[in-house]
Each structure stands twice: as structure tokens, then as C-alpha cells.
Amino acid sequence: MAVSNDKSAKVDRILAEQREYIAKREGGYREKSLKMYPWICGRCTREFTRANLRELTVHHRDHNHDNNPSDGSNWELLCVYCHDEEHTKFENMVRYGSTTAKDIPPATFNPFADLKAKMEKGNS
Template sequence: MSNQKTGSGSYEQVFAQQQEYIAKRASGYREQALKIYPWICGRCRREFTHRNLSELTVHHVDHNHGNNPSDGSNWELLCLYCHDEEHTKFENFVRYGSTEDTEIKTSTYNPFADLKERMQQKK
């Protein structure tokens, strides 16, 4: 190979930087998660291939991006849409608190409970 110069150094330097980047990225949590888990969204069950793998994201279950255990226990593979929805739910929880306190209970009133008796009274 020739020792041609590029804008950022020789070919060998660029190649070495690229290999370092690939090795560093391969040790990252995304690559680890993609090796551990099947390429399926954990929510909508959409399946992914190499062609659309960029649309599959790693969600941190506890929302702490620094918590990356090698067993993957804090990771969940989610598609872009489900990942966005998960973060929206978390932001709403942080902003508005738990929804359990404000949950509207199902009505127990039945307007037709005594309909038969009413109909008999009119006769």
C-alpha cells in the first residue's frame, strides 16, 4: 500500500484510528445489548435485521445511562417509537407525579337498576 497522506494523517494512522473506534464501540453497551438480546422491540415485538437495525435502541430501565452492568439487566431493546413513548411516560411521571393518586375510578351508578319497577308503576 502506498503511504498517501490524507487530511488527517497517513493511511496507516487513519486505519489505526478507525480500528480503535470500532473496538471501543464494540465494547459499548449498545453492541453488548445487541449481542445478548434478540433484535426484537421489547414492547411492540417488531423484528429487526441488519437493514433496519439503526431503528432499534437500547433503553436503560432505570433511566441511568451510567448504569451498564455487563449482564444487560438494566437494558431493554426498544424501537425508536416505543423508546420515545417510554421516555415520555417517565418525563410525565417526574413532572406530574404518580398517576395512581389521580386515577379516576369506574362509576358504579347504574341508571337502569330499577327500570323494571318503574315500568310496572306506570301501568
């Protein structure tokens, strides 16, 4: 009997922890954004259902995960692939600078410009 009561108490404790975890998550920004926005990727427009909802993520537009206004103005729903691409673009901008194209002038130096003259000078 004591073993049965111990198992029952353990199951009750695990269920209580699970309920608390679910309640905490529902108060989180992911759940708020999923209730606020349609389940569509903001980049590729892929649509999601409950079956594949785990592949839809919340992207923080300013890349600050602590900036979670209740109106959702800093959130964007993106699929895992587009979310990864957004973070890659941001990392590249931080690492390499602006992502705008720069006009690089063509090279004008020609190391062989007077090669013929140099070769004739060497033969004399």
C-alpha cells in the same frame, strides 16, 4: 512522492482511528446488548435485521445511563418509536407525578341553583 506519502499516512491514521472506534463501540453496552438479546423491540415486537438495526436502541430501565451491569439486567431493546414513548412517559411522571389514575369527584357546585329565586327577588 512526498504528497503521496502524506496521503497514505493520513489514510492509515484515519483507518487506525476507525478501528479503534469500532473496538471501543463493540465493548459498549449497545453492542453487548445486541449480542445478548434477540433483535426484537421489547414493546411492539417489531423484528430487526442488519439493514434496519440502527432503529433498535438500548433503553435503560432505571433511566440511569451509567448503570450498565454486565448481565444486561438494566437494558431493554426498543425501537426508536417505543424508546421515545418510554422516555416521554418517564418525563411526564417526573413532571406531573404518578401515572396511576386518580378518582376525581364530580363537581357538585351549581351556580344557577337558585337563579329563579334571585330573578324573582330582583323583579319585586
